C-alpha cells in the first residue's frame with residue numbers, strides 16, 4: 001500500500017553484508033519533506049476536523065514535533081476551533097470554462113490557476129484534465145453494473161482492515177480501511193509469499209470479486225484510450241514521456257479503499273512506485289458516497305515558492321476534484337512523481353442509497369514483472385528496497401532511487417541503503433534484458449524436457 005502510514009516495526013536480525021552505498025547529502029531534504037507529509041497524515045488522523053493549513057502551522061510552530069503539535073491542537077480546539085473553509089459536502093463546483101480560462105483552440109492550458117494557500121474545486125472533465133495530471137469519466141459503468149460492483153464491495157468491506165502504525169507509545173489506526181486484490185488465487189499466493197510492503201509480507205491478499213474482474217477489461221480499455229488522448233493533447237510532440245511504458249496498460253492488482261463516514265480519509269501521499277515502476281498510470285473507480293480527491297503539485301527547492309521559514313509543504317494551492325459514484329479517475333504518468341494526492345475529510349456527506357455513508361474506491365494498478373522483488377536490489381537488512389523518485393532538490397529532481405524501506409518511516413531504524421535506480425526510456429530496469437534471456441532459456445529447457453518426456457513415453 002502507499003506510504004501515507006507506516007506499518008509495524010520490523011526487527012532487524014542480522015544485517016547482511018553488501019556494498020555500502022550511502023545517502024548522498026543532497027537527498028536528506030527529500031526525506032525531511034517526505035516526513036512532513038507523513039507527520040501531516042498522522043496529525044490529520046488525530047485531528048480529523050482540522051484543515052491541513054492548521055495542521056501544518058501547528059507542526060511548524062512545534063519545530064516538526066508531532067507530539068507537541070498534537071497537544072497544542074488539542075488545547076486550542078477546546079478554546080477556538082478553526083474550521084475548514086471548504087464547502088460542507090463534496091460537490092461544490094467551480095467551472096473554469098465559465099471564466100474563459102480554457103483556451104478557445106482546445107489546446108490544453110498548462111498555466112496553473114491555483115493560488116497559494118487556496119483550494120480550487122473542479123468538477124468538469126475539461127477543467128480537471130487541463131489543470132491536473134488526471135482525467136475523469138463520469139457514469140463509467142452501466143448503472144446496474146456499478147450497483148452490483150458496489151454491493152459486492154459493501155459485502156466485503158466489514159472484513160477490511162485499517163493499517164496499524166505507532167505514534168509515540170500508542171498504536172494508532174489509519175483513518176480508513178482497505179484490502180488488496182489480485183486477479184487469481186495463484187497470484188494472491190505469490191503476493192503473500194514473495195512481495196514485500198514496507199518491509200513485511202501482507203497476509204490478506206484476495207482474489208478479485210466477480211464484479212471487479214468483470215469491470216477490469218472495461219477499465220483497461222478506458223485507461224489505454226485516455227493514455228493515448230493525454231499523449232496527443234498534452235505531452236510534448238504528442239509522444240509518451242521518458243520512462244513511460246510504451247506497452248498497453250493491464251490491471252493485475254487492485255487496492256480497495258473504504259471510507260466509512262465523512263471523517264475517514266487518506267493524507268497527502270504519492271503511490272509507491274516499487275512494483276509499478278516510473279511514470280505509472282493508475283485507474284481509480286469511485287463508488288458510493290461522493291468525496292473530494294485533492295491534488296497538489298510537489299514544489300522543488302529551486303521553485304520560487306519556498307516560504308521564509310524554509311518550508312515547502314503548503315507553498316502552493318491545492319485542487320479538489322469531485323469524485324461522484326461511478327466515476328473513473330485516471331491518474332496519468334506525470335502524477336506520482338510530480339504531484340501528491342489525498343482524500344480529504346469532509347464536514348458532511350450526502351448518503352448514497354446503497355452505500356449509506358460509505359465510499360468504496362478501487363485503484364486498478366499494473367505491476368511490472370521485471371520489478372518482482374526477486375530482481376530488485378536488497379538493502380543491508382536483506383529486505384527488498386523501495387523505489388522512490390527524487391523531487392525536491394534541483395540536482396537530483398526526477399532521478400529514481402532504491403532505498404531501505406525504513407528510510408522514510410520516522411522512528412524506524414533502517415540501514416540507510418541508497419542506490420540510484422536506472423531505467424531505459426521505456427521504464428525497464430537495467431536487468432530487464434537478463435530476465436528476458438533467462439525466460440527464453442527456461443522456455444527452451446522446458447520444451448526440450450517436454451519432447452524428451454514424450455519420446456520416453458512413446459518408447460514405453
Ligand SMILES: O=C(O)CCC(=O)C(=O)O
Pocket residue numbers: 002255257266271284293341342343361363
Ligand atoms: O480513495 C481514493 O480515491 C484514493 C486512494 C489512494 O490514494 C490509494 O489507494 O493510494
Ligand SMILES: [Fe+2]
Pocket residue numbers: 002269270271341
Ligand atoms: Fe494513492
